[in-house]
Amino acid sequence: MSSNAIIETHDLLKVFKGSDEPVVKGISFSVQRNEVFGLLGPNGAGKTTTISILCGLFPPTSGKVTIDGMSLQGDLAGIKQIVGVVPQDIALYPTLSARENLNFYGNMYGVTGKVLKDKIEAWLHNFGLTEAANRRVSTYSGGMKRRLNLIAGILHDPKILFLDEPTVGVDVQSRNVIIEHLQALNKKGTTIIYTSHHMEEAEHFCTQVAIIDYGKIIAKGSPAELIAAYPGCTNLESVFLHLTKRKLRD
Amino acid sequence: MNKLKAAIIKEILLLLRDRVGLAILFIMPMILIFVMTLIQDSAFKTLNEKGIPIVFVNNDNDSLGIEIGVGLRSSELCTVYDSINGKPATAETARQAVADGQFLVGIVIPAGATEAVRKNVTQLVEQTLSTDPVIETKVPDSVDIKIFIDPITKKSFIASVTSSLREFISGIKTKIMFRSFAEQIAEIIPDKKKTPSNAFGQTQIIRYQEIYASKTIGAIVPNAVQHNVPAWAIFAMFFIVMPLSGSIMKEKTEGSIFRLHTMPSSYLMLINGKIIVYVLVCLLQLALMLSVGFFFLPMLGLPVLQMGHSIAGILIISVATAFAATGYAVMVGTIASTEQQGAIMGALSILLLSALGGIWVPTYVMPQMMRNLSAFSPLNWSLEGFYELFLRGGDAASVAGSALKLMIFFVITMVIASFVNKLNRRA
Numbered sequence: 001m002s003s004n005a006i007i008e009t010h011d012l013l014k015v016f017k018g019s020d021e022p023v024v025k026g027i028s029f030s031v032q033r034n035e036v037f038g039l040l041g042p043n044g045a046g047k048t049t050t051i052s053i054l055c056g057l058f059p060p061t062s063g064k065v066t067i068d069g070m071s072l073q074g075d076l077a078g079i080k081q082i083v084g085v086v087p088q089d090i091a092l093y094p095t096l097s098a099r100e101n102l103n104f105y106g107n108m109y110g111v112t113g114k115v116l117k118d119k120i121e122a123w124l125h126n127f128g129l130t131e132a133a134n135r136r137v138s139t140y141s142g143g144m145k146r147r148l149n150l151i152a153g154i155l156h157d158p159k160i161l162f163l164d165e166p167t168v169g170v171d172v173q174s175r176n177v178i179i180e181h182l183q184a185l186n187k188k189g190t191t192i193i194y195t196s197h198h199m200e201e202a203e204h205f206c207t208q209v210a211i212i213d214y215g216k217i218i219a220k221g222s223p224a225e226l227i228a229a230y231p232g233c234t235n236l237e238s239v240f241l242h243l244t245k246r247k248l249r250d
Numbered sequence: 251m252n253k254l255k256a257a258i259i260k261e262i263l264l265l266l267r268d269r270v271g272l273a274i275l276f277i278m279p280m281i282l283i284f285v286m287t288l289i290q291d292s293a294f295k296t297l298n299e300k301g302i303p304i305v306f307v308n309n310d311n312d313s314l315g316i317e318i319g320v321g322l323r324s325s326e327l328c329t330v331y332d333s334i335n336g337k338p339a340t341a342e343t344a345r346q347a348v349a350d351g352q353f354l355v356g357i358v359i360p361a362g363a364t365e366a367v368r369k370n371v372t373q374l375v376e377q378t379l380s381t382d383p384v385i386e387t388k389v390p391d392s393v394d395i396k397i398f399i400d401p402i403t404k405k406s407f408i409a410s411v412t413s414s415l416r417e418f419i420s421g422i423k424t425k426i427m428f429r430s431f432a433e434q435i436a437e438i439i440p441d442k443k444k445t446p447s448n449a450f451g452q453t454q455i456i457r458y459q460e461i462y463a464s465k466t467i468g469a470i471v472p473n474a475v476q477h478n479v480p481a482w483a484i485f486a487m488f489f490i491v492m493p494l495s496g497s498i499m500k501e502k503t504e505g506s507i508f509r510l511h512t513m514p515s516s517y518l519m520l521i522n523g524k525i526i527v528y529v530l531v532c533l534l535q536l537a538l539m540l541s542v543g544f545f546f547l548p549m550l551g552l553p554v555l556q557m558g559h560s561i562a563g564i565l566i567i568s569v570a571t572a573f574a575a576t577g578y579a580v581m582v583g584t585i586a587s588t589e590q591q592g593a594i595m596g597a598l599s600i601l602l603l604s605a606l607g608g609i610w611v612p613t614y615v616m617p618q619m620m621r622n623l624s625a626f627s628p629l630n631w632s633l634e635g636f637y638e639l640f641l642r643g644g645d646a647a648s649v650a651g652s653a654l655k656l657m658i659f660f661v662i663t664m665v666i667a668s669f670v671n672k673l674n675r676r677a
Contacts (some may be wrong), residue, residue, distance in 0.1 A: 080513060089505035090504075093506060107256030
């Protein structure tokens, strides 16, 4: 493990039951402390599967993962204490209000009492949800649900935050608020691992990116390094298209 | 502890906001109890009390006809009518009325029936007491009592009616025979002349006492309320498979389970929140259903629910049933892949297990093969426990066996659910 790496993966392979083709084909990468690490790739490239393995949702078929010095296979409970997850799908109870949802998830992360109450109120305020906090989530707009989905994953101040397309389907205002607060979290010391299809957003937000396609990492580096490495490419999107080509994916 | 408390609060809120689920849990079983008890109570009365309508035509107007009429009227088996639409019944109108379904049974005593019996008996007595060695043996004339039967009438009821008729006829024959013997003896021995006594005919040498075998004094008579209230309460408790498996499925489809699996909380802890809430819901359901049987059914003229004398016994079997029902729902919710699959699997399996377990029809009317199968239904174990308390006057010890079976069932369902959950996550 490199001195400052908080996540290290080695030869990570995942084959789902009933399928011959691996979704993740022996990938290796490391994420340094306090980085915003972007895992970018077209649909079906293996981004969500990689994040799901890293946050302990299901085990890899083979390969090694170390998170903050703990082995994924040996100390999953310890890892779960320090990571926060914001899934791609809205993972909230639609018939509960925002406060009720956050109360439940906060307690599940071990945050309780006044500490939890204060955090809930602060985050609701930061994301402009205070007024709607007692309304059922089913009545929220897509942007409001995305913001609440994010709060539910950061209530316990995680060391590492996994974000799977956190700004998908939201308006520019909501997206800006989300990115601003994520940058603020990162400044406070949270390492962020992030997937997105918004290349412009990733270019500005990420300090390091890995481009993944067909289950393999095909390029790694900072956005600036990658742009410089491919002559004729002026931004991350053009690098992405250059590497992954224009063929439509399933 | 805070995690469990949060999980319980979340489950309660989700349940309170699921109006359809609440209706399934509380209103449906109450309606079922009302409807099924009223239907079965009516059927029970038709078959066992005074409901069976019989048209009785007495063309004899002598001892036999009168005795049968009095006997039928005093029987708890039926209600006797001797007129049809305000006109005295005749053999023909009685046959027609039974054919029309107005009466289930029609009985016609022919004219001169008593006289024919008397003549036949006297003849038999004379033949028996005769000293003439070459007396001619005559075959007695038969008396034809006609019984018209509606084809829908149960065979067991027809057997009861014909058996009662035979009893009346036999009693009258005995009386006539005794009188005839007395008269013949009086003729043979004139100085011993006595008025024939009626005492013989009125003496009941053998008597029957019907006693329901119960563990306590003051037996509880089985009726529609005693069966239906516990039966449908058990059905309702197991029907939590619908909202509970639905709640588990929603967590899968709405994505909450994704987040929950990434949290520092075990699957068992998450499920425990559900188990605690739904066990309490089951107990609440049972309390409500028993209240219906105790307070509301009597308002409709139905018998009051008798709950035996063992509160500890009721608590033990109720808690065990609640755990078994909750465990089953968790297992279905974990195994099913979609909400629709869970709903169909849950509803159909509970309907099947309840039919098998004697909820719809008591097991004693089932064929032997089905009775053997019913021993595998957890609803039957629970119902047997409640029968033990409510009908046989049992106590906590007498329901321990049923409760133990239900708790083992709960443990098995939880082990299966846990195993399936692990299997799914290993995908």
